[in-house]
Amino acid sequence: MKKVILLTMSIFILSGCVTLVAVNETSFRNIAVKDKAYKQSNFLTIDACHFAYAFGTEQTAKFSKANCALTDKQLIVYSATKSGMLLKKLVYLDYNNIKGVCFPKLSRGGQVQLKTNKGVIALTVGGKNIQDLGLNEKYYKIIKQHRVKDFKSPYMIFSPPEPVVIVMPVM
Numbered sequence: 001m002k003k004v005i006l007l008t009m010s011i012f013i014l015s016g017c018v019t020l021v022a023v024n025e026t027s028f029r030n031i032a033v034k035d036k037a038y039k040q041s042n043f044l045t046i047d048a049c050h051f052a053y054a055f056g057t058e059q060t061a062k063f064s065k066a067n068c069a070l071t072d073k074q075l076i077v078y079s080a081t082k083s084g085m086l087l088k089k090l091v092y093l094d095y096n097n098i099k100g101v102c103f104p105k106l107s108r109g110g111q112v113q114l115k116t117n118k119g120v121i122a123l124t125v126g127g128k129n130i131q132d133l134g135l136n137e138k139y140y141k142i143i144k145q146h147r148v149k150d151f152k153s154p155y156m157i158f159s160p161p162e163p164v165v166i167v168m169p170v171m
Contacts (some may be wrong), residue, residue, distance in 0.1 A: 023048050023067050032069070035089060041071040044142055047125050051077050051090055054157045055119040063159050066090060068123060070142050075114070077123075090119065091132055095135030095143065103140040106159060110136040113153050114143070122157040 025046045032038045049068040052061035069076045075098075077091040093114070100115035110133045114121040125135050144150070 014038070026077065028067055028069060031078065038076065038092065039071070039073045039094070041073040044070045044072060045138065045150075047139075048080075049077070049123050049125045052122045052157055052159070053119060058119065059155050059157060060159065061122060061157050063122070063124070064090065068125060068139075072146075074144070077145060086090045095146035095148055098143065098148045101140060101143045101148045101152070102151050102153045103137060104153050104156050105133065106156055108133065111156050112136055112143070113151075113157065114148075115151050120153070120157065140149060 023046055028046050029043060033040075040171040046067065050063040051064050051066040051068065052063040054061040064079050066077050067080050073094060075091060075093045075095075079087045079088075079090055093116070098114050098116065102113045102115075104111055104113065109124070112123045112125065114123070123136075123139065125139050126132050
């Protein structure tokens with residue numbers, strides 16, 4: 001029964017993440033280069049993603065639509081609007097500051113998790129299809145190539161369910 005509930009919950013949550021922000025690579029590069037936190041390096045990939053930060057051992061976190069990039073030195077994440085306009089820097093994380101990386105999979109979905117000193121960053125990377133395991137695996141492999149150790153996450157990080165308000169007449 002526990003597996004059925006978990007599977008149903010994950011399908012519901014992952015299906016809510018299907019709409020992604022279009023990536024404007026030129027604008028992403030220009031904004032990153034102007035930012036002082038950016039370390040001059042080669043961009044390896046820039047993609048639409050969903051980003052969340054789970055503090056401590058939290059299993060839920062609020063995901064944001066974003067654009068993510070991996071360079072040969074760091075991970076960069078900017079929040080984005082539906083039109084692809086980049087809003088604010090969410091993360092500039094050097095590979096040597098990542099304590100571990102893992103790639104938990106559930107059904108057709110996957111998630112790249114990065115362990116930091118404060119908690120876990122969860123990325124679900126996608127192009128036209130958020131369920132693209134290949135693109136998530138590409139991020140995992142690139143980060144591993146930069147000598148980041150594996151860690152075993154006991155769970156995937158999900159968005160907390162939205163509260164449901166039921167209005168009932170008072171008799």
